[in-house]
Amino acid sequence: MQKTEPIIDQLARGHLSVQSSLEQLRQVYRQDAPRGRTGLLRFGAPEQIENILAASPQSSEFDPIAAKETLLRPLRDLIGLREVKKIIDELYAYLAVQTLRRRMGLRADGTVLHMIFAGRPGTGKTTVARILGPIFATLGVLAQGHVVEVERADLVGEYVGHTAQKTRSLLDRAMGGVLFVDEAYALARGGDKDFGREAIDTLVKGMEDRSGNLIVILAGYENEMSYFLSLNPGLSSRFPIQIPFPDFSEGELLQIASRLLDERQYRLSSDALSTLRQILRHERWGTDFGNGRTVRNVIERAMRRQALRVIGCTQPTRQDVMTLFAADFREEAEHAPMSGDRSPQRW
């Protein structure tokens, strides 16, 4: 088969992981097979999906209402994002009812599920997209539910005609799953002559052709996204679901921090907690605050400082290697901010 060759070639060059190349091979063989639920749960975050698999019966009828809690648990486990969760709850309910209707022989029309995620960097847009893929697959909306993450550079080509080709091949790769375009507004950046426009047009056309088995999610800053949508009149109506990702509040940032620390088996001394709170409060007012990402970077830098401190003392105890002190963070505050924990330059 000619279709399989490029996939294997990409694996040989190291562009694809073994798992995703196998996924794509399967997609090639499954293209005309009916959509179903069995065996499709393997995508996205594997450790979460193992749980779902263990919880849901393999062969018997899939009950979307009973499975709701298990399926949405990865989403619920995210901190904050109350609005996002609400919208996705609604969506889930709707899709679940459609599944039931189909089973009862009623009409269940496919809906357009293309989405816009508008929010600042680090607010969890990519994370939510990765969770949504498998959920849609389970509900039978998508055949595979894998998530293909792309950005401007992946869609836009170097010469005339290249863009359409590149975009189309990405759409093919995302077939049966979710195409997640990060910083989508960048496609409209270059003005009229830019190939970004061509990418948008190809994308829109491709979405129409593949409607029903592909979900496109555009992500980016709120203001830039609304400008982007205003450029092409057809665009905003094609993305009926617009989900805002608000900035995290101070409390949520601290929750994120404590979850991160828990995961890595670190602890904060009591003075460190208040220092961290101070730092986060300070960072939050910065113009280019990276939300969750900033939290992670602040903590990781503190961990490195702590490591430096611990290595200096003789015979560190278990307590020593686990605890972060305020000093580990405070150095941080004096330290000039590095570009890494900032969002990319605003457009």
Next chain:
Amino acid sequence: MRQCLVIGRPNVGKTLLCLRLAQACGLKWAFIMHELPDGAVRERVLTIREAMAILVSATRYTTVGIQTVGVGMSASIGQRMVLHDSTGLCEDSHDDELIRKGMARTLTLMVQSEQIIHVVDATTLEKGVLSAIDNLILDVSRARNVPYTLVFNKIDAPGAIRQTELYRKNDRRARPVALSALHGQGIDDMQRVLSRTNVVN
């Protein structure tokens, strides 16, 4: 000659299973073609015993590229077949170019071969559930609609039998053949399964 691919993750015992099958079919000598990922081909004729000593070890990636073991199963299976013993598929050595090419070769064979034997290390199952890669291998092979045999190796190891039973209960997609290539236990079952799937039309 039927082209049969032996596939699985690294260090599940693919090579040893190939040699055991050859042995079980009454072969004293194994004709081994070693096809390296860069295209070079080495041919060796070894006795089975020698081959086991040289080609099998407990470290990962003893087989890089494809080893072909011709198995003349004419007496017991009614058809000659060629076993292609492949590089293990695994995510974490993805940056090693040689192994990556070997894995790509494995996938090429996976789409071309006429029969697939999928080897799984029974001790690595968790609660009777296959790992992600194994699951995908199973799905792709089934989607291709070629004869497919799922083999649970290392059944002699502690806990392996329990995992196999759990798997049999959970997953109805394939019926695994449990064996231990190390001790040659269950190889005759495997032979029987192969002869059943391998009838000349």
